[in-house]
Amino acid sequence: xxxxxxxxxxxxxxxxxxxxxxxxxxxxxxxxxxxxxxxxxxxxxxxxxxxxxxxxxxxxxxxxxxxxxxxxxxxxxxxxxxxxxxxxxxxxxxxxxxxxxxxxxxxxxxxxxxxxxxxxxxxxxxxxxxxxxxxxxxxxxxxxxxxxxxxxxxxxxxxxxxxxxxxxxxxxxxxxxxxxxxxxxxxxxxxxxxxxxxxxxxxxxxx
Amino acid sequence: xxxxxxxxxxxxxxxxxxxxxxxxxxxxxxxxxxxxxxxxxxxxxxxxxxxxxxxxxxxxxxxxxxxxxxxxxxxxxxxxxxxxxxxxxxxxxxxxxxxxxxxxxxxxxxxxxxxxxxxxxxxxxxxxxxxxxxxxxxxxxxxxxx
Numbered sequence: 001x002x003x004x005x006x007x008x009x010x011x012x013x014x015x016x017x018x019x020x021x022x023x024x025x026x027x028x029x030x031x032x033x034x035x036x037x038x039x040x041x042x043x044x045x046x047x048x049x050x051x052x053x054x055x056x057x058x059x060x061x062x063x064x065x066x067x068x069x070x071x072x073x074x075x076x077x078x079x080x081x082x083x084x085x086x087x088x089x090x091x092x093x094x095x096x097x098x099x100x101x102x103x104x105x106x107x108x109x110x111x112x113x114x115x116x117x118x119x120x121x122x123x124x125x126x127x128x129x130x131x132x133x134x135x136x137x138x139x140x141x142x143x144x145x146x147x148x149x150x151x152x153x154x155x156x157x158x159x160x161x162x163x164x165x166x167x168x169x170x171x172x173x174x175x176x177x178x179x180x181x182x183x184x185x186x187x188x189x190x191x192x193x194x195x196x197x198x199x200x201x202x203x204x205x206x207x
Numbered sequence: 208x209x210x211x212x213x214x215x216x217x218x219x220x221x222x223x224x225x226x227x228x229x230x231x232x233x234x235x236x237x238x239x240x241x242x243x244x245x246x247x248x249x250x251x252x253x254x255x256x257x258x259x260x261x262x263x264x265x266x267x268x269x270x271x272x273x274x275x276x277x278x279x280x281x282x283x284x285x286x287x288x289x290x291x292x293x294x295x296x297x298x299x300x301x302x303x304x305x306x307x308x309x310x311x312x313x314x315x316x317x318x319x320x321x322x323x324x325x326x327x328x329x330x331x332x333x334x335x336x337x338x339x340x341x342x343x344x345x346x347x348x349x350x351x352x353x
Contacts, residue, residue, distance in 0.1 A: 133295045133325045136309035145352050162352040169314070169349035172276035176345065177319035184320040192322040193314055194352070204335055207321035 004105040005186055013187040033153040041098035091116050096200055106166040110158040134197050268333040275347040279305050290330025294323050316345045
């Protein structure tokens, strides 16, 4: 059973989403492209990341992620040994966009990230920063998961989370919830699922 | 999806042996899926002790796991889970229990409408979404990308 999302519904769900975001100060806004009149969700946030987070966070599954971030690193980085790395904690500016894809008829998550000095993260760095929960799957097929593409409206390079399976997993969950006559905001369901892969977490109040 | 007969809330099950099973099972009379399940995976390294000190306030909450779509149904659906267990920890546990590969994706949903982030603690979810003394979570094995 397919649960394709029509563009009109996409906009309605986004509107609801923005409303809630405004209520809780979550920072999402709706932007429209000057030429095309298409709109998209946008949010910018800053994240501190410790480069030495162990790959396998499963071992610390009872630790709050923030505690891990501020723990002393076991192997302090030495400037002379590690090219291009100056600090063990870095602030990264993330910008997330949610656009509607006409070809897939699903929302798509675009994002870009850069350090405070303006240096953009490379695709490799982005892959490394995927949540430990998803690293195993990522390693199987990184090119299937996150790649770099031109933003359809802005024409600038962004990273994108591949949408070709979106309909598949959304259908599983949506058909179950619809069976129980439960109202579900597609965007909230979808973004809460894929967001954490790339560092975007939705507060519980969206539920 | 056929629902197996649900175990009464009065005798919550301890978590399967895959998770640091040092503790004495609660409601030991329940043979159930947990004790009988073949779970050859060793407990995760560094996982905290799960012993419950006598007389302390309830540190575990009851979780009812429901499968979505074609996802395999767990023989034991009702679990007593530590409040501090994260969603990621629960995902790992379910994957081990269902013998899924590490690279397979499993997602957990609350209210069938929202996926809590991997670092969210189940105790908090229970406070927000629990009812009738338990937290109902739906889990779905699916490819989310690629």
